Amino acid sequence: MSDPAAAAGPEQELEATRRNLAEAHKMASLGRLAAGIVHEINTPVGSILSNNETIRRSLESVRKLLGAAVEQGQPPTARTLAVLDTLASLTDIDKIACERILAIIRGLKTFARVNESDLQKINIHEVILNTIKLTNCVFRRRVTVVTEFDEGLPEVECYPGLLNQVFLNLVVNAAQAIPNEGTVTIRTAMEEDRAHIAISDTGTGIPESLRPRIFSAGFTTKPIGEGTGLGLTITREIVEDTHGGRISFETETGVGTTFHVWIPLRQPRSQERV
């Protein structure tokens, strides 16, 4: 047989299938955020296009006004100076608008890392911040995201594309658990030789009867089209099976839920695992 997965053995085949499933799920999750991302990009693009048109037309009239002033040997009129001030303020807006678009694109770029098979040492805070940039596109009007990072946390050796998926799942779940307005808090800390990431929401909490089933494949409480029932299953697999970490949660009905994720700072050498 020439199938490399078969040749590599069932464990490796399982791991490869798991990665493919996680990747497919990540794309599906991003797809669900797409409408919000489009909205968030359309707003600054709208401003830039409008400003560009306004500036182009106004520069023409400013040129005429200045030409007339020069001809008459007069200084520019107050109206001309006011128009120039407005144009300057529009270029400031354009800068802010471009930065907004860039931030979203940076967030998307992180997610575009397809199936990175190599372990990398990364700053986990950057991964979390990029995730927030995307989730904010959808939830920022009703959910405030607060970060309390341990700035001394060293780089974590991991599969970054997969960890993106973990944080995306947990932050989206946290925001969706909040019925109206609320807060999602993301804390990081160093615990022995592991990074501890806690994602808390001020949502409805998980009812006691559902708690034993939340990591089960196919289980979801979300409406059709919003959840696949695989998010937490994949999250648990990425954290525990792929990274040798641990995931747990604490929840109180009506108060909120906190998911805890522990990822070892160093992985066993890649050839031993993959």
Next chain:
Amino acid sequence: MQPNGHGDQQPNIVVVDDEEMVVTSIRAFLTLETEYNIHGFTEPERAVQHLELNPVDVVISDYLMPKLNGIQFLSKARQLQPEAARVLLTGHADKQSAIQAINEVGLFQYLEKPWDNSQLLLIIQSAIERATLFRSLRDKISELDSAHSSLKNVQTRLLRAFL
């Protein structure tokens, strides 16, 4: 054309978007290209307060905003100033929200972001015309009502004189 029925006063346009950059861009464009009075708000609640106290010809609103979304806000605007034309400017190309807006708030126009300034200006110009026509119609109806009641009075007096 007499917007607001206030003689030579320029038309009043309210622009509401929780994004400051959108309000600034539209305000700058309209200020440089027209003589309209532009009232920009990033909080729909503040725009509602403005509508409670000031006559307005056109209300342009974003859809996705915290606390009060575009449809809820335009619905309030309709209650407060039914003659002002309502325009939804949204970055969220959601057909369902557009249909809801048309049905629930008697939307005049639906415009998607990124918008085109020339198109926006055309919409505002027709919206002002519509608002002016509505006001003029209201004034004519009120004149007719008053003429009708005068005639009624005359008729009553005539009847009394002859009976």
